[in-house]
Amino acid sequence: MTTAKEYSDNIQREVGIDVEALLEAIQRRATGEVQDFMENDDAHHFQVDGKQYHSCTELAEAFELDIRDFSISEVNR
16 A cells, blocks of 8 residues: 555644555546656655646545545545
């Protein structure tokens, strides 16, 4: 499982995100290829249908998904 840490404004703390589960959900909604890039600072950057997203939260919001559904604690339930 690939994970990422992001600060959530909704719950006011850093959360672990299951990146693979998020990308699977995006792939079901996207018409093209979903690409995940990791930079030197271990930050995830994504490209979907030619558009760049710089965080898991930004990507989830663009596809009207709740990022909390992909937090590690939710995935393990």
